[in-house]
Amino acid sequence: MSRLRSLPATVRWGVPPAALLTCAGLLGWSWSLPADVTPPTPRAAEAGFCEALDKALPGAVLGHDRDDPSPASPYTAAWGSSPRTVLRCGLPRPGYLDDNPLAAAPEVNDVQWGMTQDPDGGYRFVTTLRKTYVEVTVPKGAYPNYADPLSSLTDAIKATVPEGL
Known part of the structure; x- marks a missing residue:
């Protein structure tokens, strides 16, 4: 004192x-700080596609460095810090695909995407017509156009996740 x-x-x-x-x-x-992301648990046949995709994903998406979520998993990836874009591979078919899945679905570099807007104003995209579902969550305000990061991911998806159902 x-x-x-x-x-x-x-x-x-x-x-x-x-x-x-x-x-x-x-x-x-x-x-x-970004919240943790629970990794999907893909079926054995899908896990190999997801593991190959994880290795092929870019280190940066439109200037946002890769910063994978916790816990580390070959089924999740992320870019940026806050807000961040999150990719999940091997998840079950999302219910939003049942609500007119291709009405506003973009096709980017020969990869077809289903999409929905999330309650926070961001968007969720999921690949369609592929051997496993790959979902990309793009938060509101992360990019000038909400679909911008898809073009950075399509080459890796085409190379590792075959077409088909």
Whole structure:
């Protein structure tokens, strides 16, 4: 206590606000960290396609570096930090494909995608007519056009996930 009193008054009065600001900054930083992504559990026949896709995926998508989610898995990949684009491979058929799946579905570099808008204003895309489903979640505001990252991923998908049902 005597050490604290020996400090100038401006320092003594500045310590509590500085500590408070530091705590607030740390809390804000921890809230901005991306949430973990639960990896899908593909069937054995699909797992090989997903593992090959994971190795073929680009290290960056439109200037966003690859930063895979936790826990590490060959069935998930991500680019960017916050917000980030997330790819999941080997998931079951998404229900949104049942609601007029090709009405607004883009075809990008010969890969057909089903799509839906998520409640946060982003989009979910899933490959159609492939041996396993590959889903890409693009958060609102991550790119000028919500479908932009698909073109960076299609070559890897075409090379590793064959066409067919």
